[in-house]
Amino acid sequence: MEIVDVWAQVPTDRFMRAPWLASLLRWTGQDGNAPLPTLDGFLREMNAAGVSMSLISAWCGPSGDLISNDEVEATIDAAPERLRGFVSVDLNDPMGAVREIRNCAKTGKFVGVRILPWLWDLPPNDRRFYPVYTACVDAGLPFCTQIGHTGPLKRSEPGRPIPYLEDVLLDFPELVVVGGHVGFPWIDEVVSLAHKFPNFYVDTSAYALHRLPEDFLRFVKAEGKTRVMFGTNWPMLGPARCLAKLDALALEEETKALFLNGNARRIYSL
Numbered sequence: 001m002e003i004v005d006v007w008a009q010v011p012t013d014r015f016m017r018a019p020w021l022a023s024l025l026r027w028t029g030q031d032g033n034a035p036l037p038t039l040d041g042f043l044r045e046m047n048a049a050g051v052s053m054s055l056i057s058a059w060c061g062p063s064g065d066l067i068s069n070d071e072v073e074a075t076i077d078a079a080p081e082r083l084r085g086f087v088s089v090d091l092n093d094p095m096g097a098v099r100e101i102r103n104c105a106k107t108g109k110f111v112g113v114r115i116l117p118w119l120w121d122l123p124p125n126d127r128r129f130y131p132v133y134t135a136c137v138d139a140g141l142p143f144c145t146q147i148g149h150t151g152p153l154k155r156s157e158p159g160r161p162i163p164y165l166e167d168v169l170l171d172f173p174e175l176v177v178v179g180g181h182v183g184f185p186w187i188d189e190v191v192s193l194a195h196k197f198p199n200f201y202v203d204t205s206a207y208a209l210h211r212l213p214e215d216f217l218r219f220v221k222a223e224g225k226t227r228v229m230f231g232t233n234w235p236m237l238g239p240a241r242c243l244a245k246l247d248a249l250a251l252e253e254e255t256k257a258l259f260l261n262g263n264a265r266r267i268y269s270l
Helices: 021-027 039-049 069-078 094-107 127-139 161-171 187-196 214-221 239-243 253-267
Strands: 003-008 051-057 059-061 064-067 083-087 110-114 143-146 177-180 200-203
Touching: 003 039, 003 177, 003 239, 003 253, 039 051, 039 239, 051 069, 051 110, 064 069, 069 083, 069 094, 069 110, 083 094, 094 110, 094 127, 110 127, 127 143, 127 161, 161 177, 161 187, 187 200, 187 214, 214 253
Parallel strands: 003 051, 051 083, 083 110, 110 143, 143 177, 177 200
Antiparallel strands: 059 064
């Protein structure tokens, strides 16, 4: 069955040296002094796990680009049949952010915009996000973000779905919003938003599938089958590790197909 990974990054030295990354590397059993993960290594892991396409993200924070949009585009150009990208922009430069989203959308290589509230220590209903949401709607690109607690040693509160993300969904009914990393420990809030807003979706990045919270898994198997997508968070977690116990979830074939590729292809217009 075809598999699309909706959350990955091909990191730069700048990204891997970020001080907040140490705790995440420790959680995932990685050595912070290991060689920089490469595109070739990523493609080998994709092939071994049967992943046909991955969506790789730029990272822009208050101190600048950790992975720039240009670097993401160059990586996509090296494997155009296997990769698409997410734009990231500087919230402190609203017009620059709008122009960058518009320009990246024209290339056909970027399928969404991703900004992480914890990286900025700003909740997604902060006014600095709102030009980005307007540009996303205008360009027809989903807005992707992180929900739930953070692996890095940063505050988790900006990733709480209610009230912060709910305000965004109320203010931008035309905006497609994807919450990454499941949303634990606020699973009830995540499911509540999915029931309330037809334009809200979730991905399972940063989780090996057998470690998904039970309440979330029940949602996937029922009314959430058209709302949840597979993701890894490579290189923190690889696709083989995330998928190792997929069969133990006992998903129906239709639900499995939607989860592994169908929802991603529809939501990101792949």
